[in-house]
Amino acid sequence: MIYPFRKFLPEWVSTLFSLKRPEGEIPKLTKADYTTGLHCEYHLWLNTYQRRSDFDPYEHQYISPKQKSRLRDLSNSFYPDSKNVRYSESETRKILTSGKGVRSACLETDKFSIKTEYILPNEEKPGTFEIVALKASTSFKKQHITEIAFQKFVTEESGFPVSKCTLIFVNSKFPFQGEIKIESFFVRKDVTEEVALKDKETKESAYSLYDLLSRKNLPSRYVSRLCSHPRNCSYPEICLTPKVPGDIFTLREGKEESGRLYDQGILHLKDIQEIESLTPRQKIQIQTMRTGLPHTNQKVFNEFFGKLKYPMYFLDFESINPPIPVYQNSFPFQHVPFLFSLHVVREDLSREPESFYYIEDGIVDPRKGILEKLQEWILPGGSILCFNDKFERRCLEESAAAFPEFKGWLKSIQDDFVDLAKPFWEYDYYHPDQKGSTSLKTILPVITGQTYKNLEIQSGQIANSEFLRAKTEPMSESEKSEIEKNLIEYCKLDTYAMVLILRKIKEWIEKPL
Incomplete structure (x- = not known):
């Protein structure tokens, strides 16, 4: 669904923001300009003449220029x-x-x-x-x-x-x-x-968008298709003025519903009155925004914790998925793990866990190295906790396909996996500060107060690109060592974060909220 938030933008907005085209030659329309303009005419005009100082043209590109x-x-x-x-x-x-x-x-x-x-x-x-x-x-x-x-x-x-x-x-x-x-x-x-089939349409659109660039002021008439979601808007202070939405567009799985509510003038979740048609998760969001308190399904967490067995293994992988494969017996864009972090709690969750990790050494295929170490450190019969375990399972299955001698061990631990993300995905716990998100990086600070902010690497995407850069591009040994250290710190926090979150769950069970 495309939301026509502003069919007409008041002329005072142009005056307020001094949105005028600089004097001089009108820039030529490029392919990137053309596709931007088809998506949103305002985005094209503003990118050309009033570009944000923090604008990054590669922000949403997952393939590096080198690749x-x-x-x-x-x-x-x-x-x-x-x-x-x-x-x-x-x-x-x-x-x-x-x-x-x-x-x-x-x-x-x-x-x-x-x-x-x-x-x-x-x-x-x-x-x-x-x-x-x-x-x-x-x-x-x-x-x-x-x-x-x-x-x-x-x-x-x-x-x-x-x-x-x-x-x-x-x-x-x-x-x-x-x-x-x-x-x-x-x-x-x-x-x-x-x-x-697009010849006529392309010619008309190209000349129309060039005409847009030739205008001296930000156009007052808004005729583009607009963003598929306002959270994707690069210039919300312009496009959504003066009716700036509060948190209405954080409604979980609520694209169409959020747009309908916005059109009715409802800008905040707490102001929604008719909730019967909403999903259970959406109702939980609204409830927490009204009370300011988290929602906890005590029964679900009691059952969740009751199924866990010691030792508990907290596992996380980092991977690369380059278009041009790096390792033998892999495929283009296949996720190949190069690093894992493992925290192990033997018998008491309140004690500090043992910490293990493995990172590609440049000698052994990392999939084999990872399987060798995990086979040594993870024994059948415990609980293997991951945050969204589909990824870790897939990495292990594909690695074992390349090195079938580990298939027996992998089969022996298949039933031990536990997805720590599931109760959060289902909103069995939800805090209003989550703003609809259920990612580990959102859950950790909300529940424990700890964050990833002090790390040099703060996302899996950056970890992916940094390792690939170190693996395929020339750099000094000291720079490689620094990247390796940062990657290990990032991956370790992912698994330690799960330990901290599980401790909180244990507190909720022992002292109900």
């Missing part, structure tokens, strides 16, 4: 005769005019600019060209068609007719055996017909 560069280097083997023009517009024109192909191509008109991996002469239709776009993905998506349609439009506006469009993406089933064979590693898909 993308390596993919491009591999795909070059498909087109060995293409000349690398390093995104030079003049060189691109010169070589295409001579009837030859280019890679790292760039074309511009007076209004538009594109960069693309390849523009090649289409030998099947002399005098026309093929655009080839490389995507760090395992399938083609609607967004890819939108992007290549814009590239085709600008290429043709630049005077080079396009008769074929091709997408290259990664084959997720490619088994890495130490060598990349590009014919089976990549998938090349002809998307000419899909792109042609």
Whole structure:
């Protein structure tokens, strides 16, 4: 559902924020601008002329520029005769005019600019060209068609007719055996017909968005599709003024319901009166916001704790999932664990647990190293606690598939797994400060007061990218050691956090709230 929060924005907002286009040349519309503008016209205009100081263009990109560069280097083997023009517009024109192909191509008109991996002469239709776009993905998506349609439009506006469009993406089933064979590693898909269906729409949208950029003030009329959810809005102080929502959009699984309530003028969960149609979790949220007190289902936690057995093993993995596999017998984008933390409570939860960890040593495949250590340290018959155990289970199963000698041990502990996240996911405990979230990093400070704020690495995504950088890019030994230390500290806190949370659960059982 798309929420039209502001069909018309009052003119006073432009005055209040001095949202005016700087004097000078209007920037050309790029592919990134085009896709941004299709999502939200205000986002495009504000990003261009009033960009936030903390704006990070790579914030939501999970593939590093280095990994993308390596993919491009591999795909070059498909087109060995293409000349690398390093995104030079003049060189691109010169070589295409001579009837030859280019890679790292760039074309511009007076209004538009594109960069693309390849523009090649289409030998099947002399005098026309093929655009080839490389995507760090395992399938083609609607967004890819939108992007290549814009590239085709600008290429043709630049005077080079396009008769074929091709997408290259990664084959997720490619088994890495130490060598990349590009014919089976990549998938090349002809998307000419899909792109042609968007020709008219693309041209109209491109000129409309360029017209938007040419305006001197933030447009007062709001005609874009807008955000799928206001929490995704990059400029809420503009787009949602003056009716700024309180916590209404933290309603769990409440996209449509939150939008409906917002349209009725309800900005806070505590102000919702009609709750009969809401889910049990949504009702719990509203109750806690009204009282300011947490909700605890004592019965569920009694049963949860009653099923636990000593010794208790608290387990967490960190993994990488690069598009180009690093380890033998792995696949593109497969999560391969490189680090685990294990805290062990033998018989008394109030005592400090034993702490173990393993991190890839650069000699042994980390999956084998992890399985060897865990087989030594985790014995059948206890309780293995994870926060969302599906991930740890999958890592172990896929690791044992690569090293089948550990399948017997893994089978012997399968019934010992306990998902500590489950009662929190079900809102058997919920605190108003959670704001709808049930992540470990939200639960820990709410229940114990401890946080991840003092760590250099504070998320699994950063851990993933930092280890991959240390594994595949040149750096000093001291920098590698620092990254390794930070990774271990982060992973250890994940498992110790579970110990602290379980202690709190034990307190609730012994001294009911």
